[in-house]
Amino acid sequence: MLLDADLTGRTVLVLGEAHAARRVLRRTAAAGAAVRSVTTPSALAKLPDGAIAGVDLLAVVGDDPAWQTALEALHARGRRAGWTVPLVVRESAAAPGGQIILVGGGPGTTELLTVGGRAALREADVVLYDRLSPWEDLAELTGGAELVDVGKRPGHHAVPQSRIQELLVDHARAGKTVVRLKGGDPFVFGRGREELGAALEAGVPVSVIPGVTSAVAVPAAADIPVTHRERSHMVTFVSGHAPLSDAEHHHLAGLVTGGGTLVVLMGVGTLNQLVAGLRRAGMAARTPLAVVERGYRIDQATTYATLETAARGALAGATSPAVLVVGEVVRLGRDCPDEIALAVDAVTGAVP
Ligand code: SAH
Numbered sequence: 001m002l003l004d005a006d007l008t009g010r011t012v013l014v015l016g017e018a019h020a021a022r023r024v025l026r027r028t029a030a031a032g033a034a035v036r037s038v039t040t041p042s043a044l045a046k047l048p049d050g051a052i053a054g055v056d057l058l059a060v061v062g063d064d065p066a067w068q069t070a071l072e073a074l075h076a077r078g079r080r081a082g083w084t085v086p087l088v089v090r091e092s093a094a095a096p097g098g099q100i101i102l103v104g105g106g107p108g109t110t111e112l113l114t115v116g117g118r119a120a121l122r123e124a125d126v127v128l129y130d131r132l133s134p135w136e137d138l139a140e141l142t143g144g145a146e147l148v149d150v151g152k153r154p155g156h157h158a159v160p161q162s163r164i165q166e167l168l169v170d171h172a173r174a175g176k177t178v179v180r181l182k183g184g185d186p187f188v189f190g191r192g193r194e195e196l197g198a199a200l201e202a203g204v205p206v207s208v209i210p211g212v213t214s215a216v217a218v219p220a221a222a223d224i225p226v227t228h229r230e231r232s233h234m235v236t237f238v239s240g241h242a243p244l245s246d247a248e249h250h251h252l253a254g255l256v257t258g259g260g261t262l263v264v265l266m267g268v269g270t271l272n273q274l275v276a277g278l279r280r281a282g283m284a285a286r287t288p289l290a291v292v293e294r295g296y297r298i299d300q301a302t303t304y305a306t307l308e309t310a311a312r313g314a315l316a317g318a319t320s321p322a323v324l325v326v327g328e329v330v331r332l333g334r335d336c337p338d339e340i341a342l343a344v345d346a347v348t349g350a351v352p
Contacts, residue, residue, distance in 0.1 A: 104211015
């Protein structure tokens with residue numbers, strides 16, 4: 001409760017050992033309070049009446065019964081001297097040792113950050129994030145954690161993966177709770193397993209909180225389901241980071257012909273090669289495609305094409321980040337043009 005209150009201009013006295021109380025101290029200061037702290041019950045007993053007079057709120061960290069005894073003594077002192085003890089709130093202690101939490105942040109809106117992800121961010125002393133995550137709200141979600149942008153940003157290179165892993169381990173070894181906040185799910189084209197591996201190898205406690213992957217959520221933002229009864233009964237996530245081989249194009253074309261959906265991430269740069277490769281592999285010219293750009297942002301945009309019109313440049317204006325969907329499910333998308341939505345099923349010949 002304390003952590004959500006506006007404490008501007010208030011004085012808060014935090015009772016608790018420094019390491020356990022660090023999260024409460026940080027969040028209280030971030031909420032606008034003047035913060036003082038007392039780290040032992042005996043120090044509280046020695047605090048002069050005058051020092052307590054200006055306090056608006058007492059925050060007791062952890063469940064050590066010695067604090068309860070000290071508070072009872074404080075009440076007795078107050079009764080004798082004619083003052084009342086400030087309002088007392090109880091806060092849980094921060095984790096005793098360092099740890100790493102890999103959090104899937106979802107496709108970029110806090111609406112799609114999980115409850116577990118939010119809880120981890122509230123615990124965090126340090127957050128290493130990139131910009132496909134809901135990073136814009138981090139100050140509010142963490143309340144004063146150190147925020148480090150390790151992704152690509154204008155005029156800056158991304159921090160190399162090996163360095164990110166070093167930073168995670170170094171912060172955890174320094175006793176901090178460090179959250180690695182990633183876009184989507186950490187284990188879908190996210191290098192999450194490498195970060196988990198670095199933590200395991202270093203012997204640092206680590207946990208993973210999955211996220212809502214853009215591979216499913218971004219098509220959904222355009223009402224495109226990645227599977228749909230009688231239209232698609234399997235779905236394949238493809239990385240478009242590097243161009244695919246002819247054998248891979250054949251394989252993927254076969255999956256779509258067999259009733260599947262392809263969802264391509266990081267595919268804007270290799271879109272032309274993919275379309276050409278799928279055509280060479282014999283994919284039907286009428287196969288529908290959609291590109292959903294900037295899912296969940298205010299300038300989200302969806303463009304529809306067929307393999308044939310895509311080859312003529314219908315998707316050429318797409319920019320990253322975008323998710324490409326290939327297969328019959330595309331016809332179900334919001335505002336899909338009639339000539340695509342109502343076309344004869346490219347694969348089975350059925351009329352939708
Ligand atoms: N781990 C992430 C994917 C990382 S790869 C996940 O599970 O979502 C980065 C790619 O994700 C981008 O190139 C783009 O294809 C896709 N992506 C992530 N967020 C997106 C968004 N809000 N809108 C469109 N594409 C997005």
